[in-house]
Structures are given as structure tokens and as C-alpha cells.
Amino acid sequence: MTKYIRHPAVLCALLLVALLVNAVRVQVFAARGFDDNPANRRSAIARYERPRGDILVGRERITGSRDTGEQLRYERTYRDGPLWAPVTGFSSQVYGTTFLEHAADPLLSGTDPLLTPFPLWNELTRRLTPGGDVVTTLDAAAQRAAFSGLRGRKGAVAAVDPSTGRILALVSTPSYDPAELSGNAAATGRAWARLNGDPDKPMLNRAIRQTYPPGSTFKVVTAAAALDAGVVTDLDAPTRSPVPYTLPGTTTALTNEGDGCEDAPVREAFEWSCNTVFAKLGVEVGVARMAATARAFGFNEGGLRVPFAVARSTFDTSVDRAQLALSSIGQYNTRATPLQMAMVSAAVADDGLLRRPYLVERTTTDDGNTVGTPGARSARQVMSPGTAMRMRELMEDVVTEGTGGNAAVPGAVVGGKTGTAQHGVGNSGTPYAWFVSWAQGERDVRPRVAVAVVVEDASAVRGEITGGGVAAPIARAVMEAVLRAPDR
Template sequence: MNKPLRRVSVFCLAMILVLMGWATWIQGAKASDYDDDPHNPRVAIAKYSAPLGNILVGGQPVTGSAATNANLKYKRTYKDGPLYAPVTGFSSQIFGSTQLESLYSDLLGGTDSRLQTPADSLLHERPKGGDVATTIDPKVQKAGYDALGGKTGAAIALDPATGRILGMVSTPSYDPGKFAGSGTADQKAWQAMSQDSRQPNLNRALRQPLPPGSTFKLVVAAAALENGLYSSVDQPTDSPDPYTLPNTSTKLTNESTSAPCENATIRTALQYSCNTVFAKMAVDLGKDKVRAQAEKFGFNDGKLDVPVRATKSVYPSDMDQAQTALSGIGQFDDQATPLQMAMVASAIADGGDLKTPQLVDELTDGGGNTVQKNSPRTYRKAMSAQTAAQLRSAMQTVVDKGTGSNAQIGGLTVGGKTGTAQHGVNNSGTPYAWFVSYADDGKGHRVAVAVMVEDGHAARNEVSGNGLAAPIAKAMMQAALT
């Protein structure tokens, strides 16, 4: 063989080897990437070739599947879609999936390896999709949704003893069934939702951190008791009224000039929501001690999964003393989700023990057999039992005699804390209304609730945690315990 021909032969052989290697790499190492690529039409065709498993609330499915006449043989359907959208998320033939629909897509679609039986493997058949049983109590969910009504906001209810999420509401909401298919109507519905300035697809309960306002005073009070700054909620504090912010000439005042805030006890300061008391208390403790206490409740945790990932709630670290004072009343750069504030109330209600919030109770296969059962898990010990008991007592005073009177429920012991958080340039925006609470039926059953109303369509001077948020919490607590 002459030299030029030999070179061509070697080159061709090399090209063949490269091609074979490339094909092997594509079919082997990259196969899973292509299988998981949402732009691969075969993925959607396979997923929607059979009915999906369901997401259950109270043991009943709130999802379903409907036959179509297209290549994608089945599409997702939803029962009471807007009510449960913050729980389920959506599964769309065009636009993918979110929340539980996304996290458990393999189980719901039958491709989870835990569903495989020997017969399935032998016959190369995909098992029937499994089900996801949530912790949601339908009565609590509907009570929160109805009470929020046309307001923009969120509410979440926890069982303090287990961490089970009993209700998780976000409004305005959306109907995931309207864009579950691939038709023109589905595309128009998706476009309308995506362009809605109210962001109906935002899960405000988990992913809308806002200034918590005076509800954060519970965290500061816990820090003061845990660190020995004060020994009791009934010990007078060292608190001038008004309070001059450190190293400034700015005087911090209270909402009511007649409130007995000067040197008030923690109980009285919570009852009247005294800014001066908790601002100075935060400075006296120092930002590091307040932050340490906040983090015991879950602040600054960027990996809180319920199992849906919650947005991190923030207690800042880089502050001077004046900023620390403002952080003590839930302002400056404090940010909290309703989930986070429900965790604060939950820890107080459960004697200082904070359970990890969880939205999913059980996973089952297509035959109803348990694949995974979730048990309660301790998140952290947030405070001592003594501190928790004192804060429960002080929160009861807020509801019985103070700013949280709209949360009173006959036959139940109720404790709460109101909050009105300012925002906007020079606090020009409509304040956010907060209410965090717990209720106890005296028979071993408790519930913790946090409500945030972002826009209640009320005049600025009429916005209050007691007026807008407390009735929503009351409705959810009643549904859970009565």
C-alpha cells in the first residue's frame, strides 16, 4: 500500500473510532441528560402516555388525568385548582411542572425505581403511577382560603407536635388545570397568568419574605429570656419612651402615645406592641445574640425543604446599633416568610421544641402500598420550656387584653402577636399586616398559624394585624381544633 493511501486509511479509521466513541458517549454517559431534558419531546410523550398518580388531601385526590386525542394521550386535571395550587403546583404538557408535581414526578409518572416489580422488569412495562399523600387538612385549607378572599397574602398552619402543614394558602391563586394541556387555550391561560402583575403563581406562604414587623418581637423576647437579660415576662425592663436610636438624634416612638411603654414588662410591651422596649432590648442584647436566637427558629437557613424549598428568611448580620434597634422591631433588613413566622409560633406552642415543617405524609405505589412514610423530625431546640411557657402566657394577654382581640375563640386558649410592617421609600407604601398565633384546646391538640396580608385593599391608616390578619388566623385555628 502506497503512503498516501495508507494515510487516508488511517484517517478514515480514526474518524470511525471517533464516531463510535461519540455514539457510545451519547447513548451511555449522556443518556440520562437527554431523558431528563424537558425539550426532548419523547420525555413528555412518555410521561403523558398513561394516567399519572395523584396528590391526595385528606385521603382524597385533588388531581386526576383526562384522555386527549393528541400524541400526549393524557393531561393533568385538578379539583379545586386555585384552592390547592400552592400545595400541588402544576404539571403542564408544555410548561413543565412545579412543587409536588415536580418533586415527585417520577413517582407520579411510574418511573420511580421503588415502584418496579419483577414482573414489570421482565415485561419492560412501566408501573402504574404512585400517589403523594399530603399533610393538608381540607377544612383548614378552605377556611384560610375563604378568609383571605380577595386579599393579596398568605397563611400557613402547623401542627406544633409533628410539624405537619395543615393549611398552606396563597392568594391570589391560579387554576393549574387551565394550562395543563397543549392547546391554544392552554397557552393563552399561561400567558395571562404569567403577565398578571399580582403574581398568582408565587407561593407567598413559602417564597415571599417580607419585613415581619412587630411579630419579630417574639424572637427578641425569647432572646432576652434565654440570655438572662430579663428573668421573667413580668419583670420591668429598662426602656425609655421615646427611645433615641444609638449614635443618632432620631427618636423612636410608639404607635399609641397613651400606651404604658416606659419601663414596661415584656408582657405589657407585647400587649401594647411597644417599639421602644424591643428596640432597646435588641441593642442591649447585641445583634449576635438576637441573630443566634433567630437562627434557632430557622432564620438564615437557605436549605429549608418541606419538601418544597422555602425562600430563606433573613436576620441581617452587618448592622450598627441603630440598625440593630430597628431590626428588633422587625424592620431594617429583617425578612421573613409566613412559614418562618409559623415556625416561631410553633416552637413557642410546643414547649420550645421546633419540628421540621413537612407537607408530605406518605408516598404509595399504584396499589396503595407504602413506599415512604414520613415521621416527625426535630428541627432545633429553639428555647427552654420555661421561656416558651412565659411567652405563651404573654401571647394570651395580647389576645385577651391587647392588640390581638380579633383572634379570640370561645373554648380555646389562644395566644398571638400582631404586626404592621412598613415598606416603600420613606415608608410610603401600604404596610403589611401580620398575625402569628397558636391555639390549644386543652386536650393535647394545638395549632400554630401565621398570616401575612400584603394588600388588603384597606386605607393605609386602617391596616393592622388585628384588623386584617387575625380573623384569617382565627378561621384556620377554629377549623383545626373545633
């Protein structure tokens, strides 16, 4: 009788071991495959069964969550969606996440282990950790001033705090409402198709993902290179620059938009944006030193994240002398994002120091406890403090005496540089209007804001496309908004 009991007992034990082995196989070794299987909706259901954490500008929540009562319960909402879209991106139940919604997704979705001191206990008890919040560095007044200034035209604005690298404004227009992509209804698919098919590309973040020829705003880099290299020692000495200037090794004549550029000193040439003077200066500085200065400012340097990726700005280093002349006035293959040009202006404002820009001030739990802060940002000296001081003089002269008068802010010291960027086949396209600047309030000990503005579809009247007529007033509005706010 014992034998008849023992045999079934052994068989049951073997079956139990087999079940345990199979459970380990399924839950440990095959779990990833089951989780990633498109037919498995458990992860999607779990992801949306709790409200998502919010993105904040100051104390203002610019995102939220709406209870739909559906299987995918909580849907993302946005406050003033088009205004903040270049920063937030979208969080969609169908199309995933972009920009800050993507970069901070583990924290916002509540899966970041930093949100709970006992992650293993939460795993065992299946307790849902509320999503955390992301507090940005943005200045709401500056963001609104930039958005209003562009008024729906194609273009972008980037503004940073020169002394810290904090991004104060990041605007791209035309924009879109990310709430249109939040859900999973048929309307979401139609919105996705419409936005992707729009020739104006409203989902393109022009401030960080689009590069443009920077035109004459790049003369800030060329002037800094010439001063640091000792090619220019006296801002008021004649430069022996002919008009027109024949590009080296060619018969192509480079001219200027205005008069008075022949042999013009660097100060006057910068004020009135003389192409001939700065093209010649770039050739005299040479490819190696021009490339080194451009790289110090951030050109040709990939990997910049704020925390989402920024497109690489470029300065071609494999150029002949004629191409170098054009590159030195922001043409040929020279290309920059608006954020990159704001960084150029910021380095001038901060005694030649360039600080890496950042967008997240801190991250918190849902009840406000700090999870993380960005900490000290790296900085590098891109030009000598003496060169930076003379560059500030040149940029101030542009606003007080030259082409940038529309950027003047009463009671503040403002430096700027206008730019016109040719593009298209044979430069047939309507030029882009650029303006880069910085501003220091009358009670400030140092500049508080650096701005870059680019407008793609500026007025076809040539005098209005120099940047002074179209882009400078937008920069002024942004600078005024920052200077009016209490210093943080």
C-alpha cells in the same frame, strides 16, 4: 471453492461485529444525547401515555388525569385548582412541573423504581408502571378557612402542627387554576403569558417563596432572646424605656402607635406592641445573642424543603446598634416567610422545640400500598422550656387583654401576636398586616395548631392594619377549623 465461501463469511462476521458495536454505541454511549434531543418526542409520548398518579388531602383526590385521545394522551386535571395551587403547583405538557408536582414527579409519573419490586423485568418487557400517589399532611377544612378568609386579597397563610411539624394549611392569594397550563393547545400558551404578565403574580407562592418584614410579630423572637439571655427576669418590672427612644448613635426618634409605653413592663409592652421597649431590649441583648436566637428559630438558614424549597428568612448580623434596634422590631433588613413565622409560633407552643415542617404524610402505589413515609422529623431546642412557658403567657395576654382579641376561640386557649410591617420608600407603602398564633382546645393536652397570616393589601385605615383587625380573624378561622377536627 472453500476460499470463496470463507471470504464472504469473514466479511459477514465483520459486518455483524460492526453492527453490534454501533448498536452498543447508540444504545449505551449515545443514548442520553438522543433522549435529550428536542426533536425526539418518544420520551414525551411515553411520559403522557399513562395517567399520572394523584395528590391527596386526606382521602380526597385533588388531582386527576384526562384522556385526550391525542399523541400526548393524558392531561393533568385539578379539583378546586386555585385552592390547592400553592401546594400542587402545575404539571404541564409544555412548561414542566412545579412545587409538589415537581418534587414528587418520579413517583407521580411512574418512573420511581420504588414503585415496582422488579424494575429490570419491567424494563425488558416494557411494562408501564402506574404512577404512585402522594398523601399530604394538609387539613382540608383549615385550607378552605384560610382561602376564604383572605377572599382574594394579596396575602398568605401557613399553619403547622407544633408537636409534629405537619403542615396543615398553605394558602397564597391571589391564586390561579393550574389546569389552564396542563395541555399543549394555543390556549395554554395564552394562559401562560397572561399569568406571567399579571402584576399581582398569581403563580407566586407567597407562603413559602415571598419574604416580608415581619414587623411586630418578630417581637416574639426578641422577647425569647431577652428572657434566655437574662436581660429580662421579671415580666412585670419596669423596663426604663423612654418615649420616644432615640436610636443609639443617631438623632432619630422611635415612637409608638399608642400611649402607655414609657417604662412599660415587658408584659404590657408585648400586649400593646411597644416599639420603644423592644427596640431597646434588642440593643441590650446584643447582635450576637439576637442573631443566635433568630438562627435557632430558622432565620439565615437555607436548605429548608417541605419537600419543595422554601425561601430563606433573614436577620442581618452586620448591623450597628441603631440598625439592631430596628431589626429587633421586625424592620430594617429582617425578612421572613409566613411559614417561618408559623414555625416561630409553633416553637413557643411546643415548649421551645422547633420541628422541621413537612408536607408529605406518605407515598403509595396506585393500589394504596405504602412506598415511603417521612419518618421522625428532626427537632431542636430554640429556647429553654421556662422561656417558652413565659412566652405562652405573653401571647395569651395579647389575645385576652391586648391587640389580638379578634383571634379568641371560645373554649380554647389561644396565644397570638399582632404585627404591622412598614415597607416602601420612606415607609410610604400601605403596611402589611400580620398575625401569628397558636391554639389549644379545651380537651387537648398541648397546642394543636400554630398559624401565621400576612395580608399585603389591608385596609388603609391605620387601626385595621395592626393585624388585629385584618389578619387575626383569618387566623381564628383556621384555628377553629383544626380544633373542630378529631385529633389525628
